[in-house]
Amino acid sequence: MSFRSLALSLLVVNSANDRHGELENETAAIGWLFNNRENHMRNLAKDLVAQGGIYDPPLVAPEGNKYVVFDGNRRVTCLKLLANPKRAPTIELQRFFAELREKWSGVFPERITCQVENDRDRIDEILYRRHTGTQNGVGQSTWDDRMKANFVARTGKAxxxxxxxxxxxxxxxxxVWDRRRKIPRSNMNRLLSSEAYRNRLGFSLARGQFEYTHEKDAVLKALLRVAEDLSSRKIVLGDIWDVAGKRSYLDQLDREGLLPTAAQLKAKETSSAVNVKQQSVSPPTKPTPLPRPDPRTTLIPDYLTYAVTWAGEQQRLKAIWEELQFQLKLSEHPNAVAVMFRVLVELAIENYVVKTQLTSIYEGDNLSNRAVKVAADLYSKKKIDKKYHDECKRLQNGDQLFSVATMNRWVHSPRFNPSPQHMTAMWDSLSDFIVLCINA
Structure with a gap:
């Protein structure tokens, strides 16, 4: 294997690419890519311009005085058309690539680094491992949804x-900000890579759009400080590379009183009912639609995204969470769900106590006392409001269904059967408390 810097003009788009089989020449191969993958090709070209180049070196083999591309034909094609938009198959595409080329920042690359292989059998072996699936571990292992989510949560590249x-x-x-001052985008995206961090700064992207979760002025004050720290390089990539670094930085802002507080949480908007005058002629009566089935099958709804950030030492907590969200069905495993729910609460509270070094917790305190003391600490730090603090205090009431005593009966009582409806109601009440404990 060798990597060489080759002139773009020496690279030939493969007319026998396995995407399409044998075609007449390079022009036909380029035409096929746009006839069959035009949207993908356009998006790739935009990305190349935005990034100022490619990341993965194309795989090429020498042929005469040129080099045929065996992997990376789409990348090379986009670069060739950016270099010479007139080679695009249609007038519209020629205009598209000409306009994109004008947006290229800096000097357009005449040479790119390529992986050069002389042995065609070796090239086939490389392609086999890259593009024919996992092959029981021999080939490239694709990411499932959770793996992709882990990557997005770490980097913010969503x-x-x-x-x-x-x-x-x-x-x-x-x-409060001069647009001529540019915020380091990759660092900002990494810092605000998950809802947990965004919520601490007072906004959300959970619905696919920017929404203030706290009072606007408080949020802008916090975001301005972050922008200043990143732009001045007071905070650099190494400071916010992992969960611990992000939490440490946000905790520092919290200690300085720069993060929005629970008291500044925005009230949820409710739509007022609209009175509609009855028409003189009533429309035909429509049959009442059947109620939709509840999509919830697990204790932690698998269709919701919670603002949790998982640190490296929280693997067991994370595993229990994922079992309760994706694997253990309420209708099939109510006893297992009840026990794991109880364990999750205990481990989350223990995580908070350890991380915050909560001195009011004593070794002999039972779980209900610990829960109430943690809720009091969250309230004192303005992480929760008084109403939610009072709701959490109910955990200490042993004679109520909403209590730690109830959870203990799930585990130890031979006659107390856990109810899925009761457990889901408890989760809905406790979920914010649990997430705050995990994110301590």
Whole structure:
């Protein structure tokens, strides 16, 4: 294996690419890519311009005085058309690539680094491992949804809204930020990679759009400080590379009183009923539709995204959470769900106590006492409001169904059967408390 810098003009788009089989020449191969993958090709070209180049070196083999591309034909094609838009198959595409080329920042690359292989059998072996599936571990192992979610949570590289652009725009609109000062986008996106971090700063992207969860002025004040720290390089990538670094930085802002508080939480908007005058002629009566079945099958709804950030030492907590969200069905495993729910609450509270070094907790305290003391600590730090604090205090009431005593009976009583409806109601009440404990 060798990597060489080759002139773009020496690279030939493969007319025998396995995507399409044998075609007449390079022009036909380029035409096929746009006839069959035009949207993908356009998006790839936009990404190349935005990134200022490619990341994965194309795999090529020498043929005469040129090099045939065996992997990376789409990347090379886009670069060739950016270099010479007139080679695009249609007038519209020629205009598209010409306009994109004008947006290229800096010097357009005449040479790119390629992986050069002389042995065609070796090339086939490489392609086999890259493009024919996992092959029981021999080939490239694709990511499932959770793996992709882990990557997005770590890096902030998700589709949809660009967090850094949204933050910069709102700061500029508030006239507290000069657009000529650029926020380091990759660092901002990494810091605000999950809802947990975004919520601490007072906004959300959970519905696919930027929404203030706290009072706007308080949020802008916090975001301005973050923008200042990143732009001045007071905070650099190494400071916010992992969960511990992100939490440490946000905790520092919290200690300085810069993060929005529970008291500044925005009230949820409710739509008022609209009175509609009855028409003189009533429309035909429509049959009442059947109620939709409840999509919830697990204790932690698998269709919701919670603002949890998992640190490396929380693997067991994470495993229990995922079993309760994706695996253990309420209708099939109510006893297992009840026991694991109880364990999750205990481990989450223990995590909070350890992380915050809560001195009011004593070794002999039972779980209900610990829960109430943790709720009091969250309230004192303005993480929760008084109403929710009072709701959490109910955990100490042994004679009520909503209590730690009830959870203990799920585990130890031979006659107390856990009810799925009761457990889901408890989860809905406790979920915010549990998430705050995990994110301590």
């Amino acid at each position: 589709s949809g809204l660009h967090v850094a652009d949204e933050v910069e725009r709102r700061l500029a609109e508030a006239r």
